[in-house]
Every structure is written in C-alpha cells, then in structure tokens.
Amino acid sequence: MTPEPVLPQPPHNRQSTSLELRATALEQFASVGFAGTSLQQIADAAGYSKSSVLYHFASKEALLDEVLTPAVDRLEAILERFLATEESALSRSRFVNDFIDFILEFRLELHTFINQSQSLRGIPVIDRAGVLIVRLSDTLCHGAASTEDRIRFGIALGGAAYTLVAGMTFLGAEIAPAEEIRPALLAVITELLAPVTVRTTPSRK
Amino acid sequence: MTPEPVLPQPPHNRQSTSLELRATALEQFASVGFAGTSLQQIADAAGYSKSSVLYHFASKEALLDEVLTPAVDRLEAILERFLATEESALSRSRFVNDFIDFILEFRLELHTFINQSQSLRGIPVIDRAGVLIVRLSDTLCHGAASTEDRIRFGIALGGAAYTLVAGMTFLGAEIAPAEEIRPALLAVITELLAPVTVRTTPSRK
DNA sequence: ACGCTAGCTGACCGATCGGTCAGAGCCTGT
DNA sequence: ACAGGCTCTGACCGATCGGTCAGCTAGCGT
Numbered sequence: 333m334t335p336e337p338v339l340p341q342p343p344h345n346r347q348s349t350s351l352e353l354r355a356t357a358l359e360q361f362a363s364v365g366f367a368g369t370s371l372q373q374i375a376d377a378a379g380y381s382k383s384s385v386l387y388h389f390a391s392k393e394a395l396l397d398e399v400l401t402p403a404v405d406r407l408e409a410i411l412e413r414f415l416a417t418e419e420s421a422l423s424r425s426r427f428v429n430d431f432i433d434f435i436l437e438f439r440l441e442l443h444t445f446i447n448q449s450q451s452l453r454g455i456p457v458i459d460r461a462g463v464l465i466v467r468l469s470d471t472l473c474h475g476a477a478s479t480e481d482r483i484r485f486g487i488a489l490g491g492a493a494y495t496l497v498a499g500m501t502f503l504g505a506e507i508a509p510a511e512e513i514r515p516a517l518l519a520v521i522t523e524l525l526a527p528v529t530v531r532t533t534p535s536r537k
Numbered sequence: 538m539t540p541e542p543v544l545p546q547p548p549h550n551r552q553s554t555s556l557e558l559r560a561t562a563l564e565q566f567a568s569v570g571f572a573g574t575s576l577q578q579i580a581d582a583a584g585y586s587k588s589s590v591l592y593h594f595a596s597k598e599a600l601l602d603e604v605l606t607p608a609v610d611r612l613e614a615i616l617e618r619f620l621a622t623e624e625s626a627l628s629r630s631r632f633v634n635d636f637i638d639f640i641l642e643f644r645l646e647l648h649t650f651i652n653q654s655q656s657l658r659g660i661p662v663i664d665r666a667g668v669l670i671v672r673l674s675d676t677l678c679h680g681a682a683s684t685e686d687r688i689r690f691g692i693a694l695g696g697a698a699y700t701l702v703a704g705m706t707f708l709g710a711e712i713a714p715a716e717e718i719r720p721a722l723l724a725v726i727t728e729l730l731a732p733v734t735v736r737t738t739p740s741r742k
Numbered sequence: 743a744c745g746c747t748a749g750c751t752g753a754c755c756g757a758t759c760g761g762t763c764a765g766a767g768c769c770t771g772t
Numbered sequence: 773a774c775a776g777g778c779t780c781t782g783a784c785c786g787a788t789c790g791g792t793c794a795g796c797t798a799g800c801g802t
Contacts, residue, residue, distance in 0.1 A: 346779070364656040368572025370759065381781050382760090388779090392760065447652045450703055451569040480721035487696030487725055490703070494695020495688055498655055516685035520692055524729070554749080576790065586751050587790090593749090597790065 350388045352378050358399045362440040362497055366396060366448055397457045403434075403441035404461045410434055411468055428525065432518050435492050436510055443497040446490060465489070472525065481527070488524045492517065555593050557583050563604045567645040567702060571601060571653055602662045608639075608646035609666045615639055616673055633730065637723050640697050641715055648702040651695060670694070677730065686732070693729045697722065 356378040360369040371392055375382040389395040414427040435442060445452075445461045452458040473481050496513070561583040565574040576597055580587045594600040619632040640647060650657075650666045657663040678686050701718075 349779080365570045365572055365653070367570055368656055371761085372758080383762090383782075384780055386761065387781090446699065447703065448570070451573055478721070479717050480724060483700055483718070483721050484725055486700030487692065487729075489696070490699020491692030491694070491696025494651065494699060495691030498652065498695070512684050513688070516683070516688050519685060520689055520729070524692075524725070575788075577788080588752075588792090589750055591791065592751090 346388075349380070349384070353380065353385055353388055353395070354399050357395050358440050358444070361396065361399065361448075362444045366392075366444070366452060393455055396452075396455065400441050400445060400457045400461065403438040403445075404457060404464065406434055406438065407461070407464055407468075411464065411471065415471065425522075428522055429518070432514065432521060435496065435517070436514060439493070439496040442493045446493040484524050484527065488521050492521065554585070554589070558585065558590055558593055558600070559604050562600055563645050563649070566601065566604065566653075567649045571597075571649070571657060598660055601657075601660065605646050605650060605662045605666065608643040608650075609662060609669065611639055611643065612666070612669055612673075616669065616676065620676065630727075633727055634723070637719065637726060640701065640722070641719060644698070644701040648698045651698040689729050689732065693726050697726065 353374065357369070357374045360374055360377065364373075371382045371385050374395075375385050378385075385395070389398060410427070410430045413430070414423065417423045445458055449458050449462055449465075453462070469482065469485050472485055496517075558579065562574070562579045565579055565582065569578075576587045576590050579600075580590045583590075590600070594603065615632070615635045618635070619628065622628045650663055654663050654667050654670075658667075674687065674690050677690055
C-alpha cells in the first residue's frame with residue numbers, strides 16, 4: 333500500500349519514531365483489534381522492523397498502554413472537572429460539550445477500548461478506562477436509574493464510538509469533516525441524554 | 538472454568554455437536570473477536586478437540602460463516618418485507634419492531650459483525666452483512682440524508698449492538714431480562730430514528 | 743459375525759506469534 | 773581519533789496458530 337522506496341532515512345530522533353509507531357499501532361488496534369494486530373504488521377506499516385517496535389516499547393501490552401493512556405487521562409480530567417462543580421443545566425451542557433470534543437479527538441482510542449475492553453480485561457489501562465466508564469455512567473444516571481436511562485447512556489456511548497470509526501467505513505457520510513459532524517453529534521447525544529436528568533428523589537418506577 | 542469430569546460422553550449425534558460448537562464459537566467471536574479466538578479455545582470451551590472442530594467445519598472461516606448466516610438471513614428477510622410494502626407510519630413502526638426483535642434475538646451475531654466487519658472484509662458472509670447494512674441505511678435515510686440523519690442511524694445501530702453485549706458487562710443493568718429491555722430499547726430507538734423521516738422532496742440542507 | 747461409516751482424536755506440518763539478544767551504523771563529547 | 777551511547781536490525785527462541793492425516797471406536801445394516 334505504501335511502498336516507500338526505503339530511502340536511507342533521515343536520522344529519526346527517538347521521539348518522532350515512537351510517535352509514528354504509536355499512531356500506526358492505534359490505527360491497527362482500532363480497526364483489526366489488539367489480538368488481531370501483530371507486532372510485525374505494525375512494524376511493516378510504519379516502515380520499521382519488529383525489533384524496533386520492541387526497542388521502543390517493552391511489550392505489545394506496554395504499547396497498548398502508551399497508546400490509550402492519553403485518552404484515558406483526558407476522560408478522567410473531564411469527569412473530575414464535572415464532579416468538582418455542583419450540578420446544573422449549565423454544567424451538564426458543558427460536560428456534554430467536553431465529552432463530544434473528547435469523542436472527536438480520541439475516536440480511535442475510544443473505539444478500541446469500547447469494543448475490546450471485555451477481552452482485554454486485566455490490562456491496567458483497560459481496567460482504568462473501565463472504572464472510568466462506570467463512574468461516568470453512575471454520575472450521569474445517579475444511583476437509581478431506570479433500565480431505559482442506562483440504555484440511553486450505553487447507546488450514546490457505544491453508538492458514537494461505532495459511528496465515528498466503523499460506521500463511516502460503509503455507511504455513507506464519508507468521513508465528513510469535523511465541523512459538520514460536531515453539531516450533528518452534539519444534537520443527537522444531547523437529545524439522547526436529555527431524559528436522563530438528575531433526580532435527587534429517585535422517582536418513576 | 539467448566540472442569541466437566543470428562544465423562545465417557547453419551548454418543549453425540551452430528552447435529553447436536555455442531556450446534557454446541559456454533560454456540561461456543563459465537564460467544565468467543567463476540568467477546569474476544571474472530572482474530573482473537575483460536576480453534577483450540579473453541580474446542581476446549583465446548584469440550585472437544587481442535588480436530589473435531591475442523592471435522593465439523595471446513596475451516597475457521599467456514600465456522601464464522603455458519604455462525605453468522607442465520608442472523609444475516611433474518612435481517613435480509615426483515616428488510617425485504619419492509620421494501621415490499623409501501624412506506625407509511627405503520628409499516629415503519631412494524632419495521633422498527635422487527636428490527637428490535639432481531640437485535641434482541643441475534644445480539645451476539647450483530648455485535649460480531651458490527652464491530653469486526655472492517656477487519657473481516659473479504660469473507661463472504663461479512664460482505665453480505667455489510668451491503669445489507671448499507672441498504673438498510675439507504676432505505677431509512679433515503680438518498681438525500683443529512684449528516685445528522687446518518688449519524689442517528691449509526692448511533693442507533695452501533696449503540697444497540699454495544700449496549701446489549703459489551704455494555705451490560707460493566708454498565709449497571711446486569712443483563713436485565715428481555716421483557717424489561719425490549720420496551721426501553723424500542724422507545725429509545727424509535728425516538729432516535731423519528732426525525733429520519735421519509736422525504737420525497739429532499740429538503741433541509 | 744462382519745465390514746462400513748460417522749464421530750472423534752493425537753501426532754504432526756509449516757507459518758507466524760511475542761519476545762530476546764548480539765551486534766551494526768551513526769552521532770556526539772572529548 | 774577515539775569511546776560511548778542511541779537507534780535500529782537480523783537471527784533466533786519456544787509457543788501457538790490454522791490445517792492435514794491416519795487411525796481409533798462405536799453403532800448399524802447385512
């Protein structure tokens with residue numbers, strides 16, 4: 333696909349190579365899955381040898397960790413900021429906005445751990461992401477949430493992750509530019525989560 | 538996990554063994570992914586040898602095919618039935634109902650090809666499912682659909698697939714019974730798809 | 743009683759997996 | 773000019789992958 337005539341390579345410094353590998357690995361993890369991606373594939377796609385990958389990252393698992401950590405950190409920061417303010421329509425709307433930004437910026441990372449967290453349980457960064465999602469769910473739905481409320485949250489989360497990565501592939505809307513996606517996504521997610529309002533008194537069934 | 542004292546096994550007939558293997562394989566494919574599942578794992582989980590799996594199915598790919606085909610057939614039938622009737626609020630609502638039934642009955646199959654269709658491109662049953670999804674999207678959104686409409690469809694589809702399999706795992710709502718999920722799912726999906734109405738005159742931007 | 747076949751298995755195959763290791767090439771400080 | 777370290781690599785490792793094959797066993801028709 334990318335023949336790249338194997339030029340004598342300008343001397344890559346450590347950081348840029350590491351970033352290249354991270355980016356390449358992320359694409360593969362998100363599209364073929366962690367289990368389905370071999371170090372050889374990552375190395376080939378990035379134009380390095382398998383040994384090089386293992387020089388920059390202690391193991392395949394360590395590579396996954398470094399690839400996902402920035403996204404998890406970001407999500408954690410968003411959640412903490414939301415928890416630090418008292419709840420109001422305004423803070424909620426800001427939170428949803430932050431979340432949309434997060435989804436758009438880290439769509440591949442989100443897709444990776446949304447779709448593979450079950451099979452990758454035990455890997456620290458995955459477990460960290462898992463408890464974050466649960467906290468997020470509990471925060472939005474509060475303790476006493478109806479099944480429908482939880483389904484709303486799940487559909488919003490899983491649906492966004494799917495649509496922005498896999499969905500684009502064969503649904504129309506060829507990777508529409510972010511400027512077009514953002515407002516549409518915001519409208520749909522906001523509408524989805526609207527009924528999942530904060531209830532100090534756990535009511536309705 | 539399932540020690541199963543390796544009894545001298547009552548003589549399984551061909552059909553029951555094949556069904557067992559299909560069911561076991563489906564669980565693995567949906568949770569660990571096709572690439573991440575080895576024939577050995579499937580054999581072990583079902584209590585047979587790897588050779589037995591390959592006796593019943595020509596290859597790993599053939600096994601995937603047999604596992605997914607019933608779901609694809611069903612989805613195709615639902616779509617054909619919808620296309621055979623002229624469109625109305627009633628036929629649309631019946632279609633959504635059929636679709637919800639389909640999602641609930643074939644949640645593992647749906648999850649498998651929703652999340653892995655990109656990496657399994659080229660496998661006949663996956664491609665078949667792919668074109669079905671596109672037809673489904675085109676049918677519901679018609680030709681001239683806004684980005685938002687397509688996002689609504691994608692979120693509904695991907696969200697439902699995620700929520701009913703992976704989501705249940707660590708979101709609350711521990712595998713709530715179908716009787717409770719169905720109405721909630723119906724409400725959310727209907728609401729999601731409501732604005733994606735049929736427009737004979739492609740209007741609004 | 744006999745052979746045939748269906749169901750199942752262990753031994754084995756080449757390929758590939760994640761990972762180790764001993765350098766080769768090159769840039770830099772001295 | 774030399775030494776030392778950083779980047780990168782090919783050769784190699786045991787394990788496991790998907791898949792083949794010969795053969796074992798039990799049930800059945802004759």
